[in-house]
Amino acid sequence: MKTITKLILSFALPFSGMITAQSQQKIEMRIDSIGNAKLNISMTMNAQEWQIWNGNYGNNPSALKRDIERGMPAYFLDDFKLEKDDMNRSYNLSLNAYGVCEINKRGKWMVDTEQKNAQLTELADNKYMLVSSPPEYGGNLQQTYIIELPQDAKNIKIDKDAFGKSVFEFDMEPPSSGFNMMRWAGILLIVIGGGWARKNAFSKK
C-alpha cells in the first residue's frame, strides 16, 4: 500500500463538498538517493474554500499534521512546515516522507503510483508529471504531481504491478559509503608520525 497519488487526498477532504469550480493542487515530490521523499504541496483556493480550510486546518496545523499522518499510513512523516498566504488565499506545505520507495527482491527500486494506467508525462530524464482528478470530488479537483526520481536513477521504466497499477522501476547504485573516521585518523597519524620521524632523523644529522 505504498501510494503517491493518494498521499495528499486527505488534506483536501475538508472542503470536498464546497468545491464548485475546478480547483488545482500542485504536489511536488523529490525522491532522494536513499528512497525518502521531500513533499511540497501548494494550493490556491476561492474565498469559501479558504474559510473552511482555515477553520479545519489553517488555524489548527496540529490537526492538519495528524490527519495527514492518518491519511498516509504507509509512511513515516516528519518536518512539517506550513506557510500560509492569507492575502492570496494559498498555502504551501512541506514535509518529509520516509520509505517512499523500496528495493524488491530483484534489486530494483520501486515506487507505486496506485493508479491504473496512470497517464505519466516525462518532463525530463528523471522527472515525470501525473495529472489526477480524484473521483471523490466529482472531477472538481485537479491534482498535478511532479515526481522527481533520484539523479542517479537509471533504466527508469513504468511498469504495472499485479493489480495493473502503474509503478516506477529503476536501478540505482548504493550511495558511497560514508567517511571512515578511524581510517582517516590512522592515515593522518602515519603521515604526521612519519614526517616527524623524518624531520627528527634529518635534524640529528
Added chain:
Amino acid sequence: MKKVAIPIAICVIGLALTALSFMGIKQSDADDIDISIDKTSFIMPAAHRVYANPDAMDGKYYLFKAKITNNSSETLEDVTVKYRIPNYIDWTELTVSGEMFPGQTLVVPCYPKFKNDITEKTTESIEKTEIEISWDGAEDDDIIEEDFTFKFTNRNEYVYTGIKSEEISSWADMYDNDALIACFVTPNDPVVKYYTQNLQEKLLKGEAASITRKPEDAVRFLAGIYEATRKSHMVYSGTKGIPKSTEDVQSIVQQVRLPREVITGNTGLCIELSCLYASVLSSAGIDPIIYMVPGHAYPGFRMNGQYYAIEATGIGGEGMGGISSVEDAYKQGQKQLQEFMQRAQAGDPRYTLVDIHNVNAQGVTSMDLKDNDFMRKKVDEIVASWSGGQQVQPNNPKNNNIRIPDNRIRTSNNALSFSIPTGWQTMMRPVPQMPIMTAQVIAPDQMTTVTIYDVPVSNVQQAMATVNQYLSGYGMEVQYQINGNTLAGQTYSANGNFNWIGKSLMKQNGIRIVAVGAPDYLYNQNSGIINQVYNSIK
C-alpha cells in the same frame, strides 16, 4: 633515539587505527539498525476483515507499522520482517526487502489476517505482538526483537474512535471509526438471511424493492422490518450508547449486540436496531443507511438518490409506556431525517451518516459468522409470533443440485448441472425479450446471480458479442476476458458494476455461457459462494 620514539609511536598508532578500520568492517549488528514502531492500541474482532486488507480505508487500520533505518555503513541484504501474536497468528513474514542501503529507511505496515473464528471471541484480553527483524548474515544476537501489547476487544465491542482522548477536539475525531459500524451489519450471516427470507415470505408475502427500485416498495419493506420487530414484541433496551459530546469519553467504547443476537434476544439499542435494519435491508438488496446524531442512531435506506428513514426504537416496550405504530415510526423517522439534512447541510459535524454499501466498497466488510441451528430455531419461534403462533417449518439447510434443461430439450449431452445453496430461486426465460437468456438463478440477497445464456453461434467470442449486443439494449456494457473455456468480466450499467466469472460450454447448436457474479461492492463478500457455484458448473 628518544626523538624518533615518539613519532614512531604515533606511526604505530596510526597503523593500528588504519588496520582496525579495515578489521572493524563487521557485519552490521542490531545497534546499527534503528527501529521505530507505531502501534495500534486496540483491535476489534468485528473488523477483522478490515485489519487484514491493506486497501481498506486506504490502509488506515493496521496493527503496527515499523520504520527501520539502516545506520550502518553496509548494505543489508534480504531484510526480513516477521511478526506473531501468540495464540492467534503464527510467525508471518511481512516483507523482504532485497537490499537496504546505508541510510535507507524501510516502512513496513502490518495488516494482520486473523482466522475467521476470531468473531467467536466473547471476552476482552490483552495480547502481545512479537516482531523479529533479520537480514542475510545476521548472527542470532543481531536479530532484532521488539514487542508491544494491545487490547483485543470482544466481538461485540465497538470503539467509536481510535484517536487518543486527549487529542479529541472535534466531533469528527469522536466518530473517527464510524465506517467500522458496517462490520456489525451482517447481511451474509446465515441467521440474518434466514430471518430476511422469512420476513419476505411470511410477513410481506413477497417483495421486490431491489428489483423494481421503487421507493414505495422499499418503504414497504422498511415498514415490514418494523412490523416484524413489533409483532415479535422486541423491546428497546437502552443503556448509555452513542456519544453525546466530545467530553463523553465513557461512551467511546460500546457493546453492540450483533443483528443475530438482536433477533434472537428480541431486544436492542438504537445502534443495534440500526445494524439489524441495515443487515436485513442489505440482505434484500437495498442500500442501507445508518444516521448518526448526538446520542442516537436510526436506520433507513437510499434509493434513486433519495434518503428515507424510520425510527426503529418506536417499538419501545410495554414497560416504557408505549409502542408506536409503523406509520408513526416512519413519520418520526422522516421528521428526524429532515432535521438531519438541514443540520448536515448547515455543516453541523455531529450529523453524519454511514452508507453501508459505500463503506463496503472501501473494504469495510461484515464479520464472518457461522450458521447456528439454535438461532434458526429461535427465528422460527419469532416467525411463528408473526403468524399468530403457528410454527413455521424450517427449510432444509443442505445444498441442492439443480439441473437446467437445454432449450427445454433434455439430453444427457446438453444438460447443465451446478450446485447451488438452498433458497436460491430459478427463473426460466426471465426476460422474454432476450431469447438467448435461458435461465437465471438468484440468491436470497437478490444480488448474487447465475445467468445461463444459450447463443446459436460457433465460438465464444461471437457468443459474448451477441450477449453484449443484447445487454447494450438495456444500457449495459460488458467487458470480459476469455481464457480457454473460462470467462471473467464486468458488466457496467447506470445502476452500478456487476463482477462475474463464468464458463463457456460447447453444445450441439451453439455456445452456452454460464456466468455467476454479484455487484462489485458485494463480490468479495460473496466470493466464497460464487466460487463454489462456479467450480460446480459441469
